[in-house]
Amino acid sequence: MGGVNNAIRDSVLFTTAESLINWSRSSALWPETFGIACCAIEMISAGCARYDLDRFGVVFRPSPRQSDVMIIAGTVTRKFAPVVRRLYDQMPEPRWVIAMGTCAISGGVYNTYAVVQGAETFVPVDVHVPGCPPRPEALMHGFLLLQEKIKRSRALAGTPLDRVAAS
Amino acid sequence: MTEVTELSRPEDEALNTREVLLNLGPQHPSTHGVLRLVLELDGEYVKRVDPHIGYLHRGTEKLAESFTYTQIFPLTDRLDYLCPPSNNLAFALAVEKLLGIQAPIRAQYIRVMMAELARISGHLLITGALPMDLGAMTALLYVMREREMIMDLLEMITGARMHTSFCRVGGVREDLPDGFLPKIREFCDIFPNRIRDYERLLEGNRVFLKRTQGIGVISAEDAIDLGLSGPNLRASGVDWDIRRDEPYEIYDRLDFKVITRIEGDCYARWLCRVEEMRESIRIIEQCLDQMPEGPFQIDMPTIAFPVDKDRVHCSMEALIQHFDLSAYGFKVPKGEVYSAIEAPKGELGFYIISDGSPKPFRMKVRAPSFVNLQGIFGVTNARYLADMIAVLGSLDPVMAEVDK
Amino acid sequence: MSVEPSLYHALITERFGEAIEDLGAAHGIHVFAVPPEKIVEFCRFLKEHPALEFNFLSDICGVDHYPEMPRFEAVYHLYSLPNKWRVRIKCRLGDPPQLPSVAGVWRTANWHEREAWDMYGIRFEGHPDLRRIYMWEGFEGFPQRKDFPLRGYKDKLNPFGAEGPPPTQPDLATRDIP
Numbered sequence: 001m002g003g004v005n006n007a008i009r010d011s012v013l014f015t016t017a018e019s020l021i022n023w024s025r026s027s028a029l030w031p032e033t034f035g036i037a038c039c040a041i042e043m044i045s046a047g048c049a050r051y052d053l054d055r056f057g058v059v060f061r062p063s064p065r066q067s068d069v070m071i072i073a074g075t076v077t078r079k080f081a082p083v084v085r086r087l088y089d090q091m092p093e094p095r096w097v098i099a100m101g102t103c104a105i106s107g108g109v110y111n112t113y114a115v116v117q118g119a120e121t122f123v124p125v126d127v128h129v130p131g132c133p134p135r136p137e138a139l140m141h142g143f144l145l146l147q148e149k150i151k152r153s154r155a156l157a158g159t160p161l162d163r164v165a166a167s
Numbered sequence: 168m169t170e171v172t173e174l175s176r177p178e179d180e181a182l183n184t185r186e187v188l189l190n191l192g193p194q195h196p197s198t199h200g201v202l203r204l205v206l207e208l209d210g211e212y213v214k215r216v217d218p219h220i221g222y223l224h225r226g227t228e229k230l231a232e233s234f235t236y237t238q239i240f241p242l243t244d245r246l247d248y249l250c251p252p253s254n255n256l257a258f259a260l261a262v263e264k265l266l267g268i269q270a271p272i273r274a275q276y277i278r279v280m281m282a283e284l285a286r287i288s289g290h291l292l293i294t295g296a297l298p299m300d301l302g303a304m305t306a307l308l309y310v311m312r313e314r315e316m317i318m319d320l321l322e323m324i325t326g327a328r329m330h331t332s333f334c335r336v337g338g339v340r341e342d343l344p345d346g347f348l349p350k351i352r353e354f355c356d357i358f359p360n361r362i363r364d365y366e367r368l369l370e371g372n373r374v375f376l377k378r379t380q381g382i383g384v385i386s387a388e389d390a391i392d393l394g395l396s397g398p399n400l401r402a403s404g405v406d407w408d409i410r411r412d413e414p415y416e417i418y419d420r421l422d423f424k425v426i427t428r429i430e431g432d433c434y435a436r437w438l439c440r441v442e443e444m445r446e447s448i449r450i451i452e453q454c455l456d457q458m459p460e461g462p463f464q465i466d467m468p469t470i471a472f473p474v475d476k477d478r479v480h481c482s483m484e485a486l487i488q489h490f491d492l493s494a495y496g497f498k499v500p501k502g503e504v505y506s507a508i509e510a511p512k513g514e515l516g517f518y519i520i521s522d523g524s525p526k527p528f529r530m531k532v533r534a535p536s537f538v539n540l541q542g543i544f545g546v547t548n549a550r551y552l553a554d555m556i557a558v559l560g561s562l563d564p565v566m567a568e569v570d571k
Numbered sequence: 572m573s574v575e576p577s578l579y580h581a582l583i584t585e586r587f588g589e590a591i592e593d594l595g596a597a598h599g600i601h602v603f604a605v606p607p608e609k610i611v612e613f614c615r616f617l618k619e620h621p622a623l624e625f626n627f628l629s630d631i632c633g634v635d636h637y638p639e640m641p642r643f644e645a646v647y648h649l650y651s652l653p654n655k656w657r658v659r660i661k662c663r664l665g666d667p668p669q670l671p672s673v674a675g676v677w678r679t680a681n682w683h684e685r686e687a688w689d690m691y692g693i694r695f696e697g698h699p700d701l702r703r704i705y706m707w708e709g710f711e712g713f714p715q716r717k718d719f720p721l722r723g724y725k726d727k728l729n730p731f732g733a734e735g736p737p738p739t740q741p742d743l744a745t746r747d748i749p
Contacts, residue, residue: 032194034194035200036200036201036223037200037223037245037248037566037567038245038248038329038330038567040200041248041249041292041329042328042329044307044311045311045314045315045318048307048308048311048312049308049311049312050311050312050315064194074223075223075225077221077222077223077224077225078707078728078729078738078740078741079221079222079224079705079706079707079741080193080201080222080223081728082740082741083193083194083201083222087194107729109230109241109242110225110226110227110230111230111721111722111731112225112226112229112230112721112722112723113226113229113714113719113720113721113722113723113724113729113732113738114224114225114226114705114706114714114723115225115226115729116728116729117728117729117730117731121727121728122727122728132330133329133330135328220704220705221703221704221705221706221707224705224706226714226715226721228690228715229714229715229721230721232721233721264598264599265598391626391627391652392677392678392679393678393679394627394628394629394677394678394679405652407652412655413655502597502598503597503598504597504598505598505600505629505630505648505657505659506598507629514629516629516630516648518630518632518646518648520634529632529634529635531630531632531646533629533630533648537682537686538679538682538683541678541679541681541682544678545678570705571705
């Protein structure tokens with residue numbers, strides 16, 4: 001009997017469904033290959049050999065339908081805002097948005113007739129990464145913050161399981 | 168609308184196809200940003216192409232009218248964001264022409280050296296991005312490795328990786344830092360071997376050759392008619408380089424080859440850029456050899472910031488000078504100037520009209536990418552949709568510069 | 572950048588008489604003022620004359636001199652690849668501004684003229700396809716005119732804009748080639 005007990009102790013983990021789901025979600029954040037302006041180049045740098053975002057489970061995908069994270073990397077203009085919104089709408093839930101760079105956060109230096117003053121005006125932004133452009137390290141930090149946020153979120157909120165847990 | 172190709176399908180093709188309109192972009196991994204091509208396709212054959220641009224139009228020119236001349240430098244950085252030092256240089260030269268001044272010789276060498284570093288970093292990206300668009304992912308990882316070396320060098324000089332804003336009217340912001348020369352010498356030693364690596368990687372790659380050689384040919388007449396410049400023009404056999412033909416700064420003291428090809432296809436445009444990187448390394452080495460000691464900024468308190476930054480804290484005159492220049496800028500005499508340089512993408516010109524105030528009345532950027540993108544209308548034999556990707560990649564437009 | 576003013580002057584006076592005004596050289600570039608109706612003829616002359624050969628059109632740009640009258644100006648920068656000369660042509664225009672298109676002389680003029688139309692509302696007669704290039708179809712106003720507010724008009728996307736009619740939104744559904 002003791003042998004069976006030990007086997008169970010060594011191979012079975014007790015955890016909550018929520019932390020398991022959050023752990024898996026935060027470990028495979030797939031962003032969209034979607035560069036707009038200068039920040040896109042730093043995003044590429046972050047994805048390439050030296051900074052290597054892949055080791056955080058961050059793998060770029062070419063289509064919004066395969067991705068979880070949208071990095072708004074650059075200036076969003078009025079002409080482009082509907083496109084960004086449509087891409088966001090095409091992403092399956094759960095989905096997150098990183099506003100990379102000053103332009104995406106607030107319009108930056110471009111306070112003009114053509115530029116949207118912050119991506120927050122038309123998509124919900126989870127993490128802001130400041131800089132013009134942010135260094136690849138800053139983008140990594142943004143991803144780590146996003147992982148932190150996901151780990152603390154309530155994945156089961158609103159589902160039947162949530163009601164069971166609450167009763 | 169000018170038509171790219173008007174080809175009927177080969178007779179023997181029994182496939183039943185129909186005409187479709189296809190939107191390539193604005194979000195597409197191989198449009199290099201936010202370009203949208205509306206393509207009229209007959210099956211897989213491209214019948215017409217209509218580029219829609221303006222998705223990154225930020226109003227730089229209008230914004231510049233409300234900025235002082237020194238404040239405009241950061242805006243020029245963000246035009247062609249792959250090579251900011253060249254853009255800074257072009258703008259500084261235009262303003263200096265209006266003012267009738269020249270930067271000290273050492274500053275000119277520093278500017279030219281940085282512009283050539285920028286040229287390498289701009290060309291590097293396209294060296295890797297064109298193969299990546301055509302399916303060879305590996306090349307990009309290699310070129311980014313060398314690009315990081317350039318980023319490190321630029322960071323060492325300016326403190327910023329990308330948007331350096333290092334030029335000032337009448338000089339540069341600071342002198343080269345200690346310990347910089349051995350670093351850049353090391354880079355100059357390593358880099359030519361790395362260029363050979365790229366060539367070995369791609370020159371024998373049958374797929375890459377098949378998809379670029381003989382594809383997207385632009386004839387010399389068309390290239391001139393469409394206003395192409397830079398490597399795109401030289402790949403069509405037109406021997407024109409502003410660095411040699413209208414030498415600015417200290418280019419007349421340097422010895423370099425102007426690379427031309429005669430084929431005018433995608434491969435020629437790619438090869439031109441690879442060869443130009445070699446010449447840029449030669450230019451940088453000559454700059455390092457010839458660079459004299461001396462001031463890095465013109466000695467004109469009405470235009471240039473105090474050279475010795477510590478004086479600002481203890482001298483009233485220096486403080487006033489610094490405050491005055493930061494808050495109000497300097498006045499530029501009435502007049503207009505057009506000054507062009509050979510930027511990595513081609514002829515980058517600034518046309519500035521000054522009304523005598525510290526802000527330009529009108530600033531027009533003659534952006535090379537904007538004009539080069541029109542080269543897509545001069546392409547004679549891009550028949551398939553897949554060829555359009557190669558053509559677009561080889562024309563190397565940077566959308567921020569196209570849209571301004 | 573050698574300039575040959577005497578050569579220009581003789582050739583141009585011989586052909587055009589007093590219609591073209593020679594404004595002399597400014598910062599290494601020779602400048603001519605041309606009335607709008609002569610612009611195509613003059614450009615073709617500069618391009619095709621064997622001694623000049625200005626075969627490369629660098630740039631066309633619009634300028635708004637508001638409130639000065641005549642208000643608008645179109646500025647052309649030409650380059651001669653064989654001779655390595657540059658020349659600037661200026662053309663003052665009234666309000667509403669219009670002049671003939673040079674897209675028949677250089678194909679590259681196509682987009683430059685579309686840009687000037689988009690930003691300044693300069694209408695180029697005979698342009699093959701005069702559409703907006705940067706702003707979307709349906710955008711109201713010409714943003715680089717001096718009387719257009721730098722920050723545009725206020726709406727949800729731009730809370731810092733000037734008071735005025737909110738701008739129209741671009742329509743994603745427009746997809747046809749005109």
